[in-house]
Amino acid sequence: MSILDVRSFRGADCDADHYLVVAKVRERLAVSKQAAQRSDGEKSNLRKLNKLVVRKQYQIEITNRFTALENLSDDEDMNRAWKSTKENIKTSAKESIALQELKYNKPWFDEECLGFLDQRKHAKMQWIHDPSQNNVDNLNSVRHDASKHFRNKKKAYLKAKIEELETNSKIKNIRDLYRGINDFKKGYQPRTNIVKDDKGDLVANSHSILAR
Numbered sequence: 001m002s003i004l005d006v007r008s009f010r011g012a013d014c015d016a017d018h019y020l021v022v023a024k025v026r027e028r029l030a031v032s033k034q035a036a037q038r039s040d041g042e043k044s045n046l047r048k049l050n051k052l053v054v055r056k057q058y059q060i061e062i063t064n065r066f067t068a069l070e071n072l073s074d075d076e077d078m079n080r081a082w083k084s085t086k087e088n089i090k091t092s093a094k095e096s097i098a099l100q101e102l103k104y105n106k107p108w109f110d111e112e113c114l115g116f117l118d119q120r121k122h123a124k125m126q127w128i129h130d131p132s133q134n135n136v137d138n139l140n141s142v143r144h145d146a147s148k149h150f151r152n153k154k155k156a157y158l159k160a161k162i163e164e165l166e167t168n169s170k171i172k173n174i175r176d177l178y179r180g181i182n183d184f185k186k187g188y189q190p191r192t193n194i195v196k197d198d199k200g201d202l203v204a205n206s207h208s209i210l211a212r
Contacts (some may be wrong), residue, residue, distance in 0.1 A: 002026040010128060013121035015143060044093040047176065054096060061092040108157035116146040 004024040012020035048054045065088040123142040127135040161180065163184040194204045195212055203209055 011121070011125060013124055014115065015120065015146075044097045046097065048097050054140075058092060058096040061096045062089065065092055110153070113150060113153060116149050120146045148176075150200045 002025065004023065004026055006023045008019045009022060014020060049058065066085075120139075120142050123135070123139045127139045161184070165177060165180045168174075168180065191210070193206075194202050195209050197203050197208070197212055203212060
């Protein structure tokens, strides 16, 4: 590994007395084939199929699209037939079910929270350029207001999620109930398929990982 460049960013706001330090490094990493194969990130919101209207609409969409595939001959290329089938399923799902929204690590963080971050960053920059007592007091006040707002937002989000779990429990919606419970228990867990060998080098090959 080689360090190419190092610099500090005084304007980065992490609500601490330290400054953010960023380094550019050159490092060779072994990447497994499974990690290299990425999906397009699109996932249908299958929960909407619980609604009768959406389920019927999906049935109509996919039936109409597969009607055109009934007249395929035996000489039809299988790869092209499968590609057409897959596209019909995906298109029908997009038009009737829609895609699932991406999840973020902090779903309660909204535009209002972003405004508090901007205020805190502006107050910190004022304190950096002029460390007077007025700017110190202003920074502490903005920090207090921002932290209080973030706590309230998080509490409101957790309360809504708990009420959603309670509702799913009452109506016997077991699938969504356990999915919500798992989200609370696991949280955000990044996956990695890389380990270090006895020499300290990174290993990504599945057989080497298993042997290690």
